[in-house]
Amino acid sequence: MPSPSLSPAAIALNRFGLGARSDDAAPADPKRWLTDQFGRFEVRPAGFAALDDAGLAAQRYREAQQAVRQMARQEAATDATDMKAARKDSRQDLQALYRAGVQARADSALATAAPFVERMVHFWANHFCVSVDTPPVTAFAGAFERDAIRPHVLGSFADMALAAERHPAMLLYLNQVQSIGPGSPAAARNPDRKRGLNENLAREIMELHTLGVRSGYTQADVTEFARALTGWSVEGLGPGARQGDPNAFAFRARQHEPGERTILGKRYAQPGDAQGRAALLDFAAAPATATHIATKLARHFAGDDPPRALIARLADSFTRSKGDLPTLYATLIAAPEAWVPTPTKFKTPWEWTISSLRGLGYRQAGRMQIATLQTQLGQRVWKPGAPAGWDDIAASWAGPDALLRRVEVAQRLAAPLGERLDARTLAPKLLPASLGAATADQISRAESPAGALALMLVAPDFLRR
Amino acid sequence: MIARRHLLSAAALGAGALFVSPGIALATAATERRFVFIIQRGAADGLDVLRPTGDPAFAGLRARLIGETPGIKLDAMFSLHPALVEIGKMYARQQALFVHAVASPYRDRSHFDGQNVLETGGAQPYVVRDGWLNRLVAMLPRASDDAIAIAATVPTALRGSVQVASYAPSALPHAADDLMTRVTALYEADPQLHPLWASALETRGLATDVGARQDPASLGTLTAGFLTKPNGPRIAMLETLGWDTHNAQAGRLANQLRNLDAMLAALRDGLGAAWATTTVLVATEFGRTVAVNGTGGTDHGTGSVAMLLGGAVQGGRVVADWPGLAPGRLYDARDLRPTAALDALIAGAAAESLGLDPARVGRTLFAKSGAVTPITGLIRS
Numbered sequence: 009m010p011s012p013s014l015s016p017a018a019i020a021l022n023r024f025g026l027g028a029r030s031d032d033a034a035p036a037d038p039k040r041w042l043t044d045q046f047g048r049f050e051v052r053p054a055g056f057a058a059l060d061d062a063g064l065a066a067q068r069y070r071e072a073q074q075a076v077r078q079m080a081r082q083e084a085a086t087d088a089t090d091m092k093a094a095r096k097d098s099r100q101d102l103q104a105l106y107r108a109g110v111q112a113r114a115d116s117a118l119a120t121a122a123p124f125v126e127r128m129v130h131f132w133a134n135h136f137c138v139s140v141d142t143p144p145v146t147a148f149a150g151a152f153e154r155d156a157i158r159p160h161v162l163g164s165f166a167d168m169a170l171a172a173e174r175h176p177a178m179l180l181y182l183n184q185v186q187s188i189g190p191g192s193p194a195a196a197r198n199p200d201r202k203r204g205l206n207e208n209l210a211r212e213i214m215e216l217h218t219l220g221v222r223s224g225y226t227q228a229d230v231t232e233f234a235r236a237l238t239g240w241s242v243e244g245l246g247p248g249a250r251q252g253d254p255n256a257f258a259f260r261a262r263q264h265e266p267g268e269r270t271i272l273g274k275r276y277a278q279p280g281d282a283q284g285r286a287a288l289l290d291f292a293a294a295p296a297t298a299t300h301i302a303t304k305l306a307r308h309f310a311g312d313d314p315p316r317a318l319i320a321r322l323a324d325s326f327t328r329s330k331g332d333l334p335t336l337y338a339t340l341i342a343a344p345e346a347w348v349p350t351p352t353k354f355k356t357p358w359e360w361t362i363s364s365l366r367g368l369g370y371r372q373a374g375r376m377q378i379a380t381l382q383t384q385l386g387q388r389v390w391k392p393g394a395p396a397g398w399d400d401i402a403a404s405w406a407g408p409d410a411l412l413r414r415v416e417v418a419q420r421l422a423a424p425l426g427e428r429l430d431a432r433t434l435a436p437k438l439l440p441a442s443l444g445a446a447t448a449d450q451i452s453r454a455e456s457p458a459g460a461l462a463l464m465l466v467a468p469d470f471l472r473r
Numbered sequence: 474m475i476a477r478r479h480l481l482s483a484a485a486l487g488a489g490a491l492f493v494s495p496g497i498a499l500a501t502a503a504t505e506r507r508f509v510f511i512i513q514r515g516a517a518d519g520l521d522v523l524r525p526t527g528d529p530a531f532a533g534l535r536a537r538l539i540g541e542t543p544g545i546k547l548d549a550m551f552s553l554h555p556a557l558v559e560i561g562k563m564y565a566r567q568q569a570l571f572v573h574a575v576a577s578p579y580r581d582r583s584h585f586d587g588q589n590v591l592e593t594g595g596a597q598p599y600v601v602r603d604g605w606l607n608r609l610v611a612m613l614p615r616a617s618d619d620a621i622a623i624a625a626t627v628p629t630a631l632r633g634s635v636q637v638a639s640y641a642p643s644a645l646p647h648a649a650d651d652l653m654t655r656v657t658a659l660y661e662a663d664p665q666l667h668p669l670w671a672s673a674l675e676t677r678g679l680a681t682d683v684g685a686r687q688d689p690a691s692l693g694t695l696t697a698g699f700l701t702k703p704n705g706p707r708i709a710m711l712e713t714l715g716w717d718t719h720n721a722q723a724g725r726l727a728n729q730l731r732n733l734d735a736m737l738a739a740l741r742d743g744l745g746a747a748w749a750t751t752t753v754l755v756a757t758e759f760g761r762t763v764a765v766n767g768t769g770g771t772d773h774g775t776g777s778v779a780m781l782l783g784g785a786v787q788g789g790r791v792v793a794d795w796p797g798l799a800p801g802r803l804y805d806a807r808d809l810r811p812t813a814a815l816d817a818l819i820a821g822a823a824a825e826s827l828g829l830d831p832a833r834v835g836r837t838l839f840a841k842s843g844a845v846t847p848i849t850g851l852i853r854s
Contacts, residue, residue: 141715183719186768204767208719211582211773221583222598227805354665393714394515396585406665407627408673415656419649450659455651463655468663 012469013349018442022473023309023352024341025123027363027438030429034440042341045122046334051158053119055112060105062151063176063254066144067244069098102147106140109150110379110389115372117362125161128337130358131308133157133390135301136172136217137397138181140390144245148177149390151255165301165331166292173213173288174257176242182209182395185245189238189265197262205265210234212395218291220300225272232269236276237284239264298326304400305336310345311352312401318345351472354402357385359473360414364465367438368425385417386410411466418465419458426458435464444469504613506750507700508826509709509740510606510630511733513757514588515717519777520763520809521726523571523791526552530798537765538723547571551791556730559738563782567789570851572818574776574796576759576811578842582773584717587758592630594816596842605838607633609823610708612837631710636668689736697743700751711736716757720768737782749784752826752852756780756815762807763798776809781822785853792848814845821847825854 014022020038021028028034035041072095079091120126133153140146156175160168172178179185187206188194195203210233215221239261244254252258259281268277274290276283291297302322306314322339329335340346355363361381365373382389387405392398399405431451436443447467454460464470525531526543527550544552545561551573553561563569579590579598586598594608595601611634631637657674660666692711699705713733718725733755741748760777776796781788796802796810804810816839824834824847831847839845 183768183770186720188767190767206719206766206768206770207772215583221586222581227582227807394584394717402665403627403632406669408669408676411666411669412673415652419652446659446662450655454655459649459652459655462652463659466656467659468666471666 012351012444012472013442014351014439015349015441016347017440019347019349021123022363022439023346024127026117026120026127026359027123027366027473028440029366030369030434030437032437034437039341042124043338045124046162046337049122049125049162050116050120052154053112053116055115056109056150056154056158059108059112059150059154060101061255062105062147063242063244063256065098065101065105066147066176066180067254069095069102069143069147070245072098099143102143106146106149106390107377107379109153110382111373112150113153113389114362114365114378118365118373119371123366124337128333129153129157129161131305132161132168134392134397134400135304136168136178137392137395138177138390139392139394140388141393142180144180145177148175148180151175152177153390160333162334165297165326165333166289168333169217169288169292170285173209173217174240176245176255176257178209179240179242179257180245182212184209184237185241187234187238187240188263189235191267192238192263192265194260194263205231205234205238207231207234209240210237213288214291216396218288218300219294219296220303223296223300229271232271233284233287235265236269236271236287239281240284292331295323295327298323298331301326301336305340306345307400309340309352310343310348312403315345318343351469353473354406355471355473356398356400356405357382357387357410357414358389360465360471361385361417363470363473364418364421367434367465367470368421368429368461381417385413414471415462415466418462422458422461422465424458425461426456429461430457431460431464434461435467438464439469442469504707504827505747506827507707507709507744507747507752508609508823509696509700509711509751509753511711511713511736511753511755512588512591512628512630513716513733513755514712514714515584515757516587516759516761516773517716517729517757517777518718518722518726518761518771518774519573519575519757520760521722521771522554522557522730523547523573523778524552524554525550525573525795525798528795528798534763534798535765537769540723547791550793550795554727554730556727557734559734559741560780560782563737563741564789568782568784568786570781570786570788571791571793572779572781572813572848573791573793574809574811575756575779575813575815575818576776577815579759580775582759582775584758584773589629590842591756591758591815592628594819594839594842601841603633604628604630605819606630606708606710607635607637608837609827609834610635610637612829612834613707613827628710628712636672689732690739693736693739694743697740697747701744701747718761718770719766719772720770722765722770741782752781752783752786752822754779754781754819754822756819760809763803763809764807774808775804776811779815779818781818781851783826783852785826787851787853813848816842816845817848818851820845821849822851825849825852828854 016038017034020035020041021032024042076091076095117126138145138149138152140149152175156171160171183206188203190204207230211230214225214230219225239259241258241260242254243252243256243258261280264280268275269283271287276287278286302319305322306318310318322336325336325339379389387398435451447469451460451463454463521538524544542555544555546552547564560569577591578596579587589598592604593601594605627637657670660670696709696711700709715729744751756779757777759775761771761774766772794812796812802810820835820838821831824831831849835845835847
């Protein structure tokens with residue numbers, strides 16, 4: 009196998025960043041170039057700030073849906089048709105909001121002065137993932153990344169965990185708003201309508217967001233934590249909620265299961281909201297969480313089977329710094345395992361699209377529909393379909409058909425640019441001192457400038473980082 | 474030399490995306506027998522799919538989910554979910570067999586670990602690296618094309634030493650021949666990309682005249698199209714999603730099962746005469762809680778139901794050593810207690826479907842999950 013060798017500058021731009029741009033100078037001090045980005049990150053870029061109000065859109069959808077149900081009960085057929093049209097309109101609003109969110113995400117990734125930090129936003133959004141499988145989550149997905157992930161990407165893990173678990177998107181996605189303490193006043197008031205516990209959010213917090221699967225907790229711990237979380241809801245959207253801000257967390261004391269809880273052997277006697285919060289903060293600081301996060305982070309940079317020594321150092325950094333994320337990133341940037349010259353990762357469809365557009369000189373997505381493009385490439389943005397998020401190993405992305413699609417998309421992206429860009433000079437800029445000889449040769453012999461650009465985007469050197 | 478490829482007709486990406494991930498995976502083998510594995514990702518509720526209406530505890534536990542429609546009565550104990558109309562007809566023709574209270578060796582409640590155990594055939598998650606379906610393909614006499622698969626990427630059950638291609642319907646325009654030639658040259662020396670690329674080209678050649686829609690019935694028809702090509706694949710895997718019914722299960726599961734029913738009917742109809750030599754196995758990673766939760770759904774559980782469908786299945790029966798639903802009979806005081814091993818069912822069904830020795834198949838597919846005694850008498854030879 010021709011073993012391509014990446015220069016430190018190419019690694020900083022592509023493995024840590026989101027791909028070089030033609031006007032990027034190769035960084036002279038790659039590590040410094042990365043840490044300097046901590047001061048340049050824009051938390052709330054214009055595209056995200058301009059998104060329509062997700063809570064209101066979700067509320068409108070719910071009202072339209074309730075109206076249709078009511079009409080159906082009253083069998084007023086003529087009005088029902090109008091109502092169904094209203095519901096369809098409000099569903100299309102949600103889709104438009106989702107697509108605008110995806111455009112904002114892509115714009116931010118294309119224009120950013122801090123591509124490494126943007127990459128970490130994508131990493132954490134996939135770690136604390138919601139999946140736009142239902143209308144309300146479809147509305148909230150963009151706001152979730154903007155409000156729960158971006159403000160904390162250079163903060164602490166615990167703050168990000170709290171913001172993510174208490175965001176309407178997560179509370180709705182993992183059914184928390186419907187979970188009611190079986191011994192709570194709300195349940196007692198309505199004994200005929202059997203409402204009760206839903207352990208979905210509790211389990212996924214423990215399994216996926218913090219401690220990690222097989223880290224020693226039991227079914228009883230999950231159920232106890234689910235009881236502690238009862239009452240966590242959305243102000244304007246929970247069952248029966250008629251007013252209030254649909255974008256805000258609410259604690260509904262009447263739905264909270266009374267009494268103290270024992271989780272992983274520790275007693276939680278706090279009243280109300282503080283109980284679930286205290287347990288979550290304990291999980292966020294647990295050694296199992298440090299290892300879980302360290303493993304995922306190491307896998308994202310050092311390869312599908314990350315070195316154990318790197319995992320141990322990252323976990324130690326996480327624990328010592330109490331989950332301070334810039335400290336963790338600094339440990340990663342200092343790690344030789346993350347700078348091995350052989351490419352460590354096969355790009356996911358999202359990474360490949362963004363690095364292609366950056367390489368071709370795009371500063372914004374413009375009229376290009378990024379959501380549609382990602383669907384065609386097999387990785388719908390914010391829709392992994394399961395709370396574990398997207399896989400971060402090559403076997404999940406390097407499939408025969410997936411490869412063919414990248415070739416087809418590359419041709420389409422390159423088609424309008426053949427007059428303006430010369431792949432023979434562009435490719436060495438995107439992969440400074442790293443372009444493979446075979447790739448350079450095939451690019452120089454392509455039948456058209458656009459063909460050469462397309463070939464550059466799907467060359468083995470460019471499919472990996 | 475690159476095979477001439479043709480545009481597929483209209484594609485409806487995203488339609489039914491909650492039910493079917495855009496993927497079918499297939500493998501060729503020199504046999505006229507066919508084996509299809511349909512995985513239900515997300516833990517399908519076996520107690521709602523095949524309802525133990527004869528169990529005295531059932532009505533009390535599940536009245537809120539069942540409502541007025543107990544389903545299609547199969548025998549004194551079991552009724553089939555009312556959405557499974559076509560599968561009910563298969564049962565009446567003795568072409569459907571159900572195994573209830575069945576589970577893989579996995580006993581915890583994580584979807585991802587549970588699916589990994591189901592697909593690799595290990596006793597623990599992430600211990601075995603390749604999938605049992607890949608090891609099964611390796612046991613078959615090879616066709617000229619080794620193996621082919623169809624899905625944008627390859628599911629775990631089909632990953633392994635036998636190279637598996639993938640295919641999924643696409644709405645993208647095809648790339649120019651010059652680009653294709655140069656890409657082929659660039660990937661030639663790349664051990665990861667070369668085999669992927671070779672099978673992608675080959676598979677698209679096979680898919681020329683098949684429709685490209687992604688609704689469940691069309692995917693059933695598409696799968697049947699591949700399975701009936703003269704030298705085409707004989708092993709297929711279909712992934713279905715959306716079985717994780719934590720809330721509003723009554724409506725959601727009915728919709729899931731209608732989709733599954735439509736896909737299986739289209740597969741049966743598309744296979745035509747080949748249905749007589751086809752076995753379809755439907756299985757999920759684990760079941761769901763016996764009790765209904767506070768949100769009209771069920772949570773992660775243990776025992777569930779598996780189905781065998783096909784022209785040669787010794788069907789028209791439910792195989793179950795019924796553990797009962799009384800409180801003292803439950804697993805962990807909350808789940809259907811497993812009394813049958815899914816591994817034993819898979820080994821027996823795969824062996825008898827493909828004319829292989831059950832004991833050898835059991836050893837090859839499930840060496841790491843302990844002593845598997847394949848269930849036999851499932852398929853007419």
